[in-house]
Amino acid sequence: MIFLIGWQYEAEGGPAMNDEKVPAELDRLWRLSAESRLGRPAKLDVDRVVRAAIELADRDGLSGATLPKIAEALGVTKMSLYRHTGSKDELLDLMADLAVGPAPLSSAVAGEWRTGLTDWSLAQAEVFRRHTWLARLPISGPPKGPNQISWLDAALRVLRDTGLGWLAKLAVVGLLGGYVRSASQQANDMAEGRRGTGLDQDQAEREYGRALAKLVDVERFPEAAKLFGAEIFETPVAEPEPSDRDFRFGLDLILDGVATAIDRRNPD
Incomplete structure (x- = not known):
């Protein structure tokens, strides 16, 4: 609260x-x-x-x-x-x-809550990309600084016309903020793990898939064996980068859930 x-x-x-x-x-x-x-x-x-x-x-x-x-x-x-x-x-x-820093202005117009929250999340992810240590700061309580409050206010503005109550809005903001923080820390950790190997994320995933395909037994791990046998790790991936692609996929899943909550609050 x-x-x-x-x-x-x-x-x-x-x-x-x-x-x-x-x-x-x-x-x-x-x-x-x-x-x-x-x-x-x-x-x-x-x-x-x-x-x-x-x-x-x-x-x-x-x-x-x-x-x-x-x-x-x-x-x-x-x-x-x-x-x-x-x-x-x-x-x-x-x-x-x-x-x-202060929250940037969103490109969304009134009523486009999904665009607004997407802009908000991507902007926050960029902040974590510039300052990788931010994701490792201990969370000592709710936002209380002027810049952090500006991010809270920006998200609440986007959610203003959704019909959600205050607790639901705060839950949405907390969920998105937590997701951005967690995904950013994971991306930072993966990049740190690749440091010194000379591999980018696609190459590291390809090496990982090849190694595990030799180890994962179909009788012991049937579904995992199908995964590593599907050669998805061998498929070249165009832009965006894998970490960006994974981030957007997870973000869309969360926003789908927010859409469901809004629809339940505002049935046709």
Whole structure:
């Protein structure tokens, strides 16, 4: 369940809370506290720290974005980072929200929920492709950063006229987001496994099929033996890449299920 915080926007356009003080981690995540304009500009700010962390993670993986390495990259002490990140867990939240960026606009028009959700899923898959470490981040709770909320809002807009209730809409968004994350991590793992072999995915699948065809016994594994005997692994595959093809197939299966749920909610 997503818990919404009651923000009130003041006349100047700045967000503020009615009575309660915003928790420090949300203050940093939403960039609510403006830097002091007095004196010399601060050497560090949240964005500079988080961007440095993302650059390290993109280059060396998530293990490369440690606080000591971030401090070294920025030429500061490790302790000076805590004012801007709070903790390592909070840093991960900040990295995730900045890395995903704001949700792009969909090409779908009103009522074309399937096109809209397809655009949404493909755009999110592209984010995971650019930042492979994102799929390995621990999930600490529902979306709470402004960019993550923009992705939630974009999906809810697409589902606005489907007749689904809020819980069903959130379930659809969670299912699609989980699928994109899982498929992206699997594609990353497969690519990592092929690294150093000189094989692309088609070639790796061909080698896999040939090897298993020799090992899988028809009496012990009758259906698997038929699979490896069908030579589907030998068939050259044109564009798109196998991982993209598999992703679209799985996505279509999920959207078929969403269509069924919508039809049940809105019978002719």
